[in-house]
Amino acid sequence: MNATVVIPTYNEKGNVERLIEILEKDIFPQVKNYNMNILVVDDNSPDGTQEVVRDLIKKYKNIEISVGTKRGLGAAYVRGMNHAIENMNADILFEMDADFFHDPNKIPEFLEKIDKGFDFVIGTRYSQGGSIPKDWGLHRKIMSVWGNIFIKLLFGREGINDWTGGYRAVKKEVFLKERDKLGAFTGYTFQVGFLWNAVKDGFKVAEVPFNAEDRTHGKSKIPGFQTIIRTLSFVIKVRILEVVSGSFGKFLVVGGIGFTLQFVIYWYLAHNTNLLLGVASWLAAQLAIFSNYNLNNLWTFRERRAHSFLSYLIKMSGFFISSNIGVIVIQSGIVQLSEFLFGRKYPLVYFVVATGVLLLYNFTMYSKVIWRRKPR
Ligand SMILES: Nc1nc2c(ncn2[C@@H]2O[C@H](COP(=O)(O)OP(=O)(O)OP(=O)(O)O)[C@@H](O)[C@H]2O)c(=O)[nH]1
Numbered sequence: 001m002n003a004t005v006v007i008p009t010y011n012e013k014g015n016v017e018r019l020i021e022i023l024e025k026d027i028f029p030q031v032k033n034y035n036m037n038i039l040v041v042d043d044n045s046p047d048g049t050q051e052v053v054r055d056l057i058k059k060y061k062n063i064e065i066s067v068g069t070k071r072g073l074g075a076a077y078v079r080g081m082n083h084a085i086e087n088m089n090a091d092i093l094f095e096m097d098a099d100f101f102h103d104p105n106k107i108p109e110f111l112e113k114i115d116k117g118f119d120f121v122i123g124t125r126y127s128q129g130g131s132i133p134k135d136w137g138l139h140r141k142i143m144s145v146w147g148n149i150f151i152k153l154l155f156g157r158e159g160i161n162d163w164t165g166g167y168r169a170v171k172k173e174v175f176l177k178e179r180d181k182l183g184a185f186t187g188y189t190f191q192v193g194f195l196w197n198a199v200k201d202g203f204k205v206a207e208v209p210f211n212a213e214d215r216t217h218g219k220s221k222i223p224g225f226q227t228i229i230r231t232l233s234f235v236i237k238v239r240i241l242e243v244v245s246g247s248f249g250k251f252l253v254v255g256g257i258g259f260t261l262q263f264v265i266y267w268y269l270a271h272n273t274n275l276l277l278g279v280a281s282w283l284a285a286q287l288a289i290f291s292n293y294n295l296n297n298l299w300t301f302r303e304r305r306a307h308s309f310l311s312y313l314i315k316m317s318g319f320f321i322s323s324n325i326g327v328i329v330i331q332s333g334i335v336q337l338s339e340f341l342f343g344r345k346y347p348l349v350y351f352v353v354a355t356g357v358l359l360l361y362n363f364t365m366y367s368k369v370i371w372r373r374k375p376r
């Protein structure tokens with residue numbers, strides 16, 4: 001198996017030579033079951049990074065360089081990983097900064113995780129055993145810690161504690177699968193977007209904690225405010241899309257249709273008949289339940305839908321019974337109690353309040369069922 005450490009560089013003359021020497025002399029000899037290679041991805045750094053690397057290429061046989069125009073970190077990684085797979089036969093691709101932010105001593109640990117069957121191994125600064133640089137200014141520490149907490153909370157994926165870090169090892173299959181989506185990502189969005197898409201596609205993620213070190217050479221490119229805003233917008237956008245297209249979104253759409261149906265019928269009965277409002281609400285609910293059952297059966301729970309007509313009827317009876325408990329006890333109950341207490345003056349208010357409480361009740365039941373079926 002071949003592993004290539006892909007190192008993007010922009011003006012890293014002062015770092016890249018030292019890093020490559022350490023990799024070659026101290027780290028690679030510790031790795032027994034992989035052929036280790038290095039690919040420097042330089043975007044025509046004006047400081048002479050390329051010349052330094054070309055000298056090292058003469059010295060070591062396992063180094064290559066890919067030169068191109070500067071189009072951001074995402075584009076550099078896509079170009080580099082393509083090069084590593086096509087020209088260097090890489091099975092495993094490492095992401096690593098040139099500035100010693102990433103402790104090279106951890107490389108063997110990443111490969112152990114790969115050997116255990118993980119597809120995407122991430123270095124983490126935010127779990128036990130990891131840390132951010134002690135000498136970072138307060139401003140940068142706060143941005144880094146809170147940015148990551150925000151992303152972690154929004155994504156809510158257990159066991160992933162560092163979404164923005166750039167120290168990683170991935171199997172080439174992961175890169176090939178996600179490649180087309182990556183070129184457009186810049187800055188942190190590349191790291192977040194790559195990991196997010198891999199997680200969505202079911203690749204297995206493991207973590208390796210490491211202590212990040214601030215650069216001692218070269219210019220620090222403190223992340224611009226815009227970069228951070230762009231990354232956070234990306235996170236919010238993909239999460240909303242996920243919720244809307246997921247079963248919870250479908251549940252809400254189905255419930256919304258049911259609600260509309262029930263409301264129209266209830267409104268008609270309230271104004272055109274002498275039925276007690278509780279009875280009118282209950283009758284209208286029967287149509288909503290019928291609609292909810294069928295839409296959920298055909299759409300939300302498509303994979304688990306009833307296949308024979310008999311099981312369709314049995315499931316529907318169960319659904320009607322459980323739904324009616326909510327509808328009679330909670331919804332009609334509140335509407336009827338309100339009519340007794342306040343008279344027939346505000347049918348709309350009674351109905352909206354009752355339905356709100358019903359929704360909370362349904363949602364609680366729903367998440368309890370979901371929680372029971374998928375214990376994590
Ligand atoms: N090829 C290429 N490499 C880049 C580009 N931007 C950054 N890099 C490299 O990517 C790695 C990470 O960038 P850094 O400049 O260290 O960014 P940072 O870690 O957020 O900030 P500092 O460490 O404080 O500078 C370094 O090795 C950079 O040289 C780019 O546009 N093209």
Ligand SMILES: [Mg+2]
Nearest residue numbers: 097099101215
């Ligand atoms: Mg850095």
